[in-house]
Amino acid sequence: MSHETIRHPTVTIEKAYAASPARVFGAWADPEMRRIWGSPSDEIDLRIDAADFSVGGEDVSTCMMGDDAIAIVRGRYHDIVTDRRIVYTEIISSMDAIEGACLVSAEFQSEAQGTRLVLTLQTAALDGADLLEGVQEGWESALLRLGDMMKPS
Amino acid sequence: MPKYHSPDPIALDRGFQALADATRRGVIAQLSLGEASIAELAGPYDMALPSFLQHVRVLESAGLVSTRKEGRVRRCRLETARLAELDAWITRYQQAWAARLDRLGDFLDATDTKGNPT
Numbered sequence: 179m180s181h182e183t184i185r186h187p188t189v190t191i192e193k194a195y196a197a198s199p200a201r202v203f204g205a206w207a208d209p210e211m212r213r214i215w216g217s218p219s220d221e222i223d224l225r226i227d228a229a230d231f232s233v234g235g236e237d238v239s240t241c242m243m244g245d246d247a248i249a250i251v252r253g254r255y256h257d258i259v260t261d262r263r264i265v266y267t268e269i270i271s272s273m274d275a276i277e278g279a280c281l282v283s284a285e286f287q288s289e290a291q292g293t294r295l296v297l298t299l300q301t302a303a304l305d306g307a308d309l310l311e312g313v314q315e316g317w318e319s320a321l322l323r324l325g326d327m328m329k330p331s
Numbered sequence: 332m333p334k335y336h337s338p339d340p341i342a343l344d345r346g347f348q349a350l351a352d353a354t355r356r357g358v359i360a361q362l363s364l365g366e367a368s369i370a371e372l373a374g375p376y377d378m379a380l381p382s383f384l385q386h387v388r389v390l391e392s393a394g395l396v397s398t399r400k401e402g403r404v405r406r407c408r409l410e411t412a413r414l415a416e417l418d419a420w421i422t423r424y425q426q427a428w429a430a431r432l433d434r435l436g437d438f439l440d441a442t443d444t445k446g447n448p449t
Contacts, residue, residue, distance in 0.1 A: 217431070
Protein backbone atom coordinates (compact mmCIF):
# COMPACT_ATOMS: atom_id res chain seq x y z
CA MET A 179 0.00 0.00 0.00
CA SER A 180 1.42 3.40 -0.85
CA HIS A 181 1.68 5.85 2.02
CA GLU A 182 1.44 9.07 0.13
CA THR A 183 -1.26 11.14 1.67
CA ILE A 184 -0.90 13.13 4.85
CA ARG A 185 -3.20 15.81 6.17
CA HIS A 186 -1.87 18.34 8.66
CA PRO A 187 -4.74 20.08 10.36
CA THR A 188 -4.29 22.20 13.44
CA VAL A 189 -7.17 22.97 15.72
CA THR A 190 -7.49 24.74 19.06
CA ILE A 191 -10.25 23.82 21.47
CA GLU A 192 -10.91 26.03 24.49
CA LYS A 193 -12.95 25.09 27.50
CA ALA A 194 -13.67 26.78 30.82
CA TYR A 195 -13.81 24.80 34.04
CA ALA A 196 -15.06 25.85 37.45
CA ALA A 197 -12.08 24.09 39.09
CA SER A 198 -8.63 25.53 39.84
CA PRO A 199 -5.75 24.99 37.40
CA ALA A 200 -4.18 22.67 40.00
CA ARG A 201 -7.25 20.41 39.94
CA VAL A 202 -7.58 20.41 36.17
CA PHE A 203 -3.87 19.75 35.75
CA GLY A 204 -4.10 17.04 38.40
CA ALA A 205 -6.80 15.24 36.43
CA TRP A 206 -4.38 15.04 33.49
CA ALA A 207 -1.42 13.97 35.59
CA ASP A 208 -3.17 11.16 37.47
CA PRO A 209 -3.62 8.04 35.32
CA GLU A 210 -6.62 6.76 37.29
CA MET A 211 -8.44 10.07 36.85
CA ARG A 212 -7.46 10.20 33.20
CA ARG A 213 -8.81 6.71 32.68
CA ILE A 214 -12.21 7.98 33.80
CA TRP A 215 -12.51 11.14 31.71
CA GLY A 216 -10.13 10.26 28.87
CA SER A 217 -12.37 7.84 27.02
CA PRO A 218 -13.47 9.17 23.65
CA SER A 219 -17.04 7.90 24.11
CA ASP A 220 -19.42 6.05 26.42
CA GLU A 221 -18.92 2.75 24.63
CA ILE A 222 -15.17 2.80 24.99
CA ASP A 223 -13.22 2.04 28.13
CA LEU A 224 -9.63 3.13 28.39
CA ARG A 225 -7.14 0.58 29.58
CA ILE A 226 -3.98 2.24 30.87
CA ASP A 227 -1.03 0.07 29.90
CA ALA A 228 1.75 2.48 30.87
CA ALA A 229 1.64 5.80 32.68
CA ASP A 230 4.87 7.68 33.27
CA PHE A 231 3.90 11.32 33.73
CA SER A 232 7.38 12.82 33.49
CA VAL A 233 9.36 14.52 30.73
CA GLY A 234 10.39 11.74 28.37
CA GLY A 235 7.93 9.38 30.04
CA GLU A 236 5.72 7.08 28.03
CA ASP A 237 2.02 6.74 28.31
CA VAL A 238 0.17 3.91 26.59
CA SER A 239 -3.56 3.37 26.60
CA THR A 240 -5.78 0.96 24.72
CA CYS A 241 -9.33 1.78 23.69
CA MET A 242 -11.50 -1.20 24.60
CA MET A 243 -14.98 -1.83 23.29
CA GLY A 244 -16.17 -4.60 25.57
CA ASP A 245 -13.39 -7.19 25.42
CA ASP A 246 -12.10 -5.98 22.06
CA ALA A 247 -9.11 -3.70 21.74
CA ILE A 248 -9.83 -1.29 18.90
CA ALA A 249 -7.07 1.31 19.05
CA ILE A 250 -3.82 2.02 20.82
CA VAL A 251 -2.60 5.47 21.77
CA ARG A 252 1.08 5.88 22.62
CA GLY A 253 1.99 9.17 24.21
CA ARG A 254 5.29 10.71 25.20
CA TYR A 255 5.61 13.75 27.41
CA HIS A 256 7.95 16.47 26.23
CA ASP A 257 7.24 19.40 28.49
CA ILE A 258 5.47 19.51 31.82
CA VAL A 259 5.06 22.71 33.84
CA THR A 260 3.02 21.90 36.94
CA ASP A 261 -0.43 23.52 36.88
CA ARG A 262 0.51 25.44 33.73
CA ARG A 263 1.03 23.27 30.69
CA ILE A 264 1.64 19.84 29.20
CA VAL A 265 3.11 19.21 25.76
CA TYR A 266 3.15 15.69 24.48
CA THR A 267 2.93 13.65 21.33
CA GLU A 268 0.50 10.86 20.76
CA ILE A 269 0.57 8.19 18.09
CA ILE A 270 -2.81 6.70 17.29
CA SER A 271 -2.87 3.22 15.78
CA SER A 272 -5.61 0.84 14.86
CA MET A 273 -4.86 -2.78 15.64
CA ASP A 274 -2.93 -3.15 12.37
CA ALA A 275 -1.51 0.19 11.33
CA ILE A 276 -0.64 3.70 12.40
CA GLU A 277 -3.40 6.18 11.65
CA GLY A 278 -2.09 9.46 12.88
CA ALA A 279 0.25 11.40 15.07
CA CYS A 280 -0.54 14.49 17.08
CA LEU A 281 1.38 17.12 19.00
CA VAL A 282 -0.93 17.95 21.89
CA SER A 283 -0.40 21.18 23.84
CA ALA A 284 -2.60 21.69 26.88
CA GLU A 285 -2.39 25.11 28.57
CA PHE A 286 -4.07 25.61 31.92
CA GLN A 287 -4.83 29.31 32.30
CA SER A 288 -6.04 30.68 35.60
CA GLU A 289 -9.11 32.89 35.39
CA ALA A 290 -11.50 34.32 37.91
CA GLN A 291 -14.06 31.55 37.57
CA GLY A 292 -11.51 28.74 37.55
CA THR A 293 -9.49 27.50 34.61
CA ARG A 294 -9.45 28.06 30.92
CA LEU A 295 -8.02 25.03 29.17
CA VAL A 296 -6.56 25.76 25.74
CA LEU A 297 -5.90 22.57 23.85
CA THR A 298 -4.05 22.72 20.53
CA LEU A 299 -3.95 19.61 18.35
CA GLN A 300 -1.38 19.62 15.56
CA THR A 301 -2.18 16.46 13.72
CA ALA A 302 -0.65 14.42 10.93
CA ALA A 303 -3.35 12.08 9.66
CA LEU A 304 -1.77 9.29 7.64
CA ASP A 305 -3.19 7.03 5.03
CA GLY A 306 -2.10 3.47 4.55
CA ALA A 307 -4.19 2.25 7.40
CA ASP A 308 -7.59 1.26 6.14
CA LEU A 309 -8.85 4.07 8.21
CA LEU A 310 -11.00 2.59 10.89
CA GLU A 311 -12.92 0.53 8.36
CA GLY A 312 -13.56 -2.28 10.80
CA VAL A 313 -14.08 0.09 13.63
CA GLN A 314 -16.12 2.70 11.90
CA GLU A 315 -19.47 1.12 12.62
CA GLY A 316 -18.74 1.22 16.33
CA TRP A 317 -17.58 4.78 16.12
CA GLU A 318 -20.58 6.04 14.28
CA SER A 319 -23.01 5.35 17.07
CA ALA A 320 -20.49 6.76 19.51
CA LEU A 321 -20.24 9.89 17.40
CA LEU A 322 -23.95 10.50 17.54
CA ARG A 323 -23.58 10.69 21.29
CA LEU A 324 -20.57 12.93 20.98
CA GLY A 325 -22.64 15.27 18.88
CA ASP A 326 -25.26 15.41 21.62
CA MET A 327 -22.62 16.00 24.26
CA MET A 328 -21.12 18.87 22.32
CA LYS A 329 -24.33 20.82 22.00
CA PRO A 330 -23.94 23.96 24.06
CA SER A 331 -25.61 23.37 27.41
CA MET B 332 -10.27 22.77 10.62
CA PRO B 333 -8.10 22.36 7.54
CA LYS B 334 -7.27 25.59 5.80
CA TYR B 335 -7.27 26.07 2.07
CA HIS B 336 -3.87 26.90 0.70
CA SER B 337 -3.24 28.68 -2.55
CA PRO B 338 -2.74 25.94 -5.12
CA ASP B 339 0.76 24.81 -5.93
CA PRO B 340 1.31 25.86 -9.61
CA ILE B 341 3.43 22.80 -10.43
CA ALA B 342 0.80 20.47 -9.02
CA LEU B 343 -1.86 22.34 -11.01
CA ASP B 344 0.13 21.97 -14.24
CA ARG B 345 0.52 18.26 -13.62
CA GLY B 346 -3.15 17.90 -12.85
CA PHE B 347 -4.22 19.67 -16.03
CA GLN B 348 -1.72 17.73 -18.14
CA ALA B 349 -3.02 14.51 -16.63
CA LEU B 350 -6.57 15.44 -17.56
CA ALA B 351 -5.69 16.56 -21.11
CA ASP B 352 -6.30 13.06 -22.41
CA ALA B 353 -9.56 11.22 -23.04
CA THR B 354 -8.30 7.86 -21.74
CA ARG B 355 -7.16 9.37 -18.47
CA ARG B 356 -10.41 11.27 -18.05
CA GLY B 357 -12.20 7.98 -18.62
CA VAL B 358 -10.16 6.36 -15.86
CA ILE B 359 -11.04 9.20 -13.48
CA ALA B 360 -14.72 8.86 -14.36
CA GLN B 361 -14.62 5.13 -13.71
CA LEU B 362 -12.78 5.54 -10.41
CA SER B 363 -15.30 8.08 -9.25
CA LEU B 364 -17.69 5.11 -8.97
CA GLY B 365 -15.28 3.26 -6.70
CA GLU B 366 -11.95 1.46 -6.56
CA ALA B 367 -11.00 -0.74 -9.50
CA SER B 368 -8.14 -2.98 -10.55
CA ILE B 369 -5.89 -2.08 -13.46
CA ALA B 370 -7.48 -4.90 -15.48
CA GLU B 371 -10.99 -3.58 -14.84
CA LEU B 372 -9.93 -0.07 -15.80
CA ALA B 373 -8.12 -1.23 -18.94
CA GLY B 374 -11.06 -3.39 -20.09
CA PRO B 375 -12.92 -0.78 -22.17
CA TYR B 376 -9.77 0.39 -24.00
CA ASP B 377 -8.26 -1.14 -27.08
CA MET B 378 -4.73 -0.55 -25.89
CA ALA B 379 -1.71 -2.61 -24.92
CA LEU B 380 -1.42 -2.95 -21.14
CA PRO B 381 1.97 -1.17 -20.88
CA SER B 382 0.52 1.88 -22.67
CA PHE B 383 -2.47 1.83 -20.38
CA LEU B 384 -0.20 1.59 -17.32
CA GLN B 385 1.61 4.66 -18.60
CA HIS B 386 -1.66 6.59 -18.37
CA VAL B 387 -2.23 5.37 -14.83
CA ARG B 388 1.28 6.51 -13.89
CA VAL B 389 0.59 10.00 -15.23
CA LEU B 390 -2.54 10.18 -13.08
CA GLU B 391 -0.60 8.86 -10.13
CA SER B 392 2.22 11.37 -10.42
CA ALA B 393 -0.36 14.15 -10.63
CA GLY B 394 -1.70 12.97 -7.29
CA LEU B 395 -5.13 12.30 -8.74
CA VAL B 396 -5.00 8.53 -8.40
CA SER B 397 -3.20 6.19 -6.05
CA THR B 398 -2.49 2.53 -6.55
CA ARG B 399 -1.72 -0.34 -4.23
CA LYS B 400 -0.92 -4.00 -4.61
CA GLU B 401 -3.40 -6.52 -3.28
CA GLY B 402 -1.86 -9.93 -3.83
CA ARG B 403 -1.18 -10.02 -7.56
CA VAL B 404 -3.73 -7.36 -8.38
CA ARG B 405 -2.94 -3.65 -8.50
CA ARG B 406 -5.91 -1.59 -7.41
CA CYS B 407 -6.50 2.09 -8.12
CA ARG B 408 -8.52 4.65 -6.32
CA LEU B 409 -9.25 8.33 -6.64
CA GLU B 410 -7.03 10.30 -4.30
CA THR B 411 -9.89 12.62 -3.45
CA ALA B 412 -11.57 9.65 -1.78
CA ARG B 413 -8.48 9.14 0.39
CA LEU B 414 -8.47 12.77 1.38
CA ALA B 415 -12.12 12.46 2.33
CA GLU B 416 -11.28 9.44 4.51
CA LEU B 417 -8.43 11.28 6.16
CA ASP B 418 -10.65 14.25 6.80
CA ALA B 419 -13.27 11.96 8.31
CA TRP B 420 -10.62 10.53 10.61
CA ILE B 421 -9.49 14.00 11.62
CA THR B 422 -13.06 14.97 12.41
CA ARG B 423 -13.48 11.88 14.58
CA TYR B 424 -10.20 12.56 16.35
CA GLN B 425 -11.01 16.19 17.05
CA GLN B 426 -14.53 15.34 18.16
CA ALA B 427 -13.12 12.69 20.49
CA TRP B 428 -10.96 15.38 22.11
CA ALA B 429 -13.86 17.77 22.43
CA ALA B 430 -15.91 15.02 24.08
CA ARG B 431 -13.00 14.19 26.38
CA LEU B 432 -12.80 17.78 27.59
CA ASP B 433 -16.53 17.70 28.32
CA ARG B 434 -16.03 14.55 30.34
CA LEU B 435 -13.19 16.19 32.20
CA GLY B 436 -15.62 18.94 33.21
CA ASP B 437 -18.15 16.36 34.41
CA PHE B 438 -15.41 14.57 36.33
CA LEU B 439 -14.20 17.76 38.01
CA ASP B 440 -17.75 18.68 38.97
CA ALA B 441 -18.40 15.26 40.48
CA THR B 442 -15.20 14.78 42.48
CA ASP B 443 -13.20 16.48 45.21
CA THR B 444 -9.53 17.49 45.05
CA LYS B 445 -8.43 13.90 45.61
CA GLY B 446 -10.60 12.62 42.78
CA ASN B 447 -13.09 11.01 45.16
CA PRO B 448 -16.81 11.31 44.46
CA THR B 449 -18.45 14.23 46.24
